[in-house]
Amino acid sequence: MNDKLEHFVLEYDHESGTALLAMTEAGGSRIAEGGSLPYAVASGYEAESRAWESIEPFDDVTRAKLRFEKRCGRDYVPTGGKLYDDEFITLRWRxxxxxxxxxxxxxxxxxxxxxxxxxxxxxxxxxxxxxxxxxxxxxxxxxxxxLDPNSFDLGVGHTVQAREFYEQVFECAGDYDCTVNIWPAVDGGGVHVSVCPVAHGGNDLAVYSVDADKIGDSAITVRDLEDVGCREVYVEDFTERPDEVRFFLRADADAYMFGSSLGKSLTVQYTGDEDIAPALREVRAYCKDAAEKRDPCLISAMAQASAAKSATAEGEAGGKKL
CATH class of the missing domain: 1.10.20 (Histone, subunit A)
Incomplete structure (x- = not known):
């Protein structure tokens, strides 16, 4: 054992020869963190070698304390048998x-x-x-x-379309090939294109808007969307930043059209070089044909009401996030 302090003793029971240890790092200047398992219960100390015969590591000091007290032959209940403030279920055996x-x-x-x-x-x-x-x-x-995931408010508004989009995004996590979704804008003047993941095998998401007059007869790939479209949303890692996806779905009325019977949505499995122009043209044509059957102002109002309802629910919950 070197001269650096690898641990210090929090408690020691002379009768059983058992110790509760806090393991250290950085030359003994601080308690270890993370995968280092910073606490331990040890026994059989040998003064000559300055080592313990056995050490059982723990990542939680309470669990280490429970084991220490048990080896010392004592009963120990954290917090005097009372629940911690954030506990709602506990189990104790006699x-x-x-x-x-x-x-x-x-x-x-x-x-x-x-x-x-x-x-x-x-x-x-x-x-x-x-x-x-x-x-x-x-x-x-x-x-x-x-737990039933369908019973929770996902914070994406209260439309089936927004929820479907949200769920589909997370189904793409870590996929190698991209999933491209195309759906109409509320006003019928263009289409929206979501790409997820943008980088093969990644967890990023991009949403573009493409004006109808930019969709010609030429081939269009996902890489071309940066030129022919306007990027509305980009989330570098939606698994780490789901709030950005939720905000888009709450705030954008056009998200209401995703998968809606009011619009036409197409899904394209994209492996790198596919021409998505035929799908863009198909949705564009549907947009123009169906524009007379839709009231853009009404749809926007419905989407905004849904977003407001979700925001109100969050406010009533105190806006708290764990």
């Missing part, structure tokens, strides 16, 4: 619960196990080594399996 399981759940074990003090302690040791990680990992599964 020694009697373990004893009852050994004696009465013998169908699972194959035979009843005497609930002696030694057997209860041995069961607690085995559970303590595994239950924290199991509860954490399975807890995420419970969240994923029992």
């Amino acid at each position: 020694r009697k619960d373990i004893a009852d399981a050994l004696e009465n759940d013998w169908g699972n074990f194959g035979f009843p196990i005497p609930a002696t003090e030694k057997n209860v302690e041995r069961a607690m040791d085995q559970l303590g080594n595994h239950i924290d990680d199991t509860v954490y990992s399975q807890g995420w599964g419970v969240i994923h399996d029992h």
Whole structure:
């Protein structure tokens, strides 16, 4: 062991020879962070080698404290048994619960196990080594399996079209090939084109508007959109900045037309050189033919009302984000 301080002792129990450690970095000047697992429970200190016989690392000081107290033979409940301010579910087992399981759940074990003090302690040791990680990992599964994503306000407005666009964007995360969506502008004067991801295998999103008179008979690729269209939105990484996607969908009335029966939307799987001009022309033609059947002012008002409703809901929630 070198002369730099690799840890310092937070607590030490002489009777059991167990210590609660905080691991350090930068020559012992600060507690380690992240993947370094900054806390540990250690035992069997050898003064000559200045080393511990066993060290069990933890990434959370509370979990380390629980294990330390258990090895010292003491009961310990964080916060005196009360919930933390941000907790709403907790689970606690008593020694009697373990004893009852050994004696009465013998169908699972194959035979009843005497609930002696030694057997209860041995069961607690085995559970303590595994239950924290199991509860954490399975807890995420419970969240994923029992929450209905369709029941939440996604903050994109209250239109099916905006939600469909939002969901489709995140389905593209990490795709190698691009997905190109084309749909009409409210006023029928052009089309919108979304490209996701723009960079193959990335998580970026771009939305362009293309005037109808810019869509001629020549071939148009995604790379040409920078010249023939106007970029409305660019999100470098929508997985890190979903708020930018949400803002676009709330604020832009034309997003209301995406996938709507009022408009025509086409999806093109784009691998690099495809000509998307035929799809642009098809949507453009539909725009012109259907313009008389739509009231742009009414559609804009509907989209704005939807955005206002979502903004009001956020305001009532206090605008809080975790």
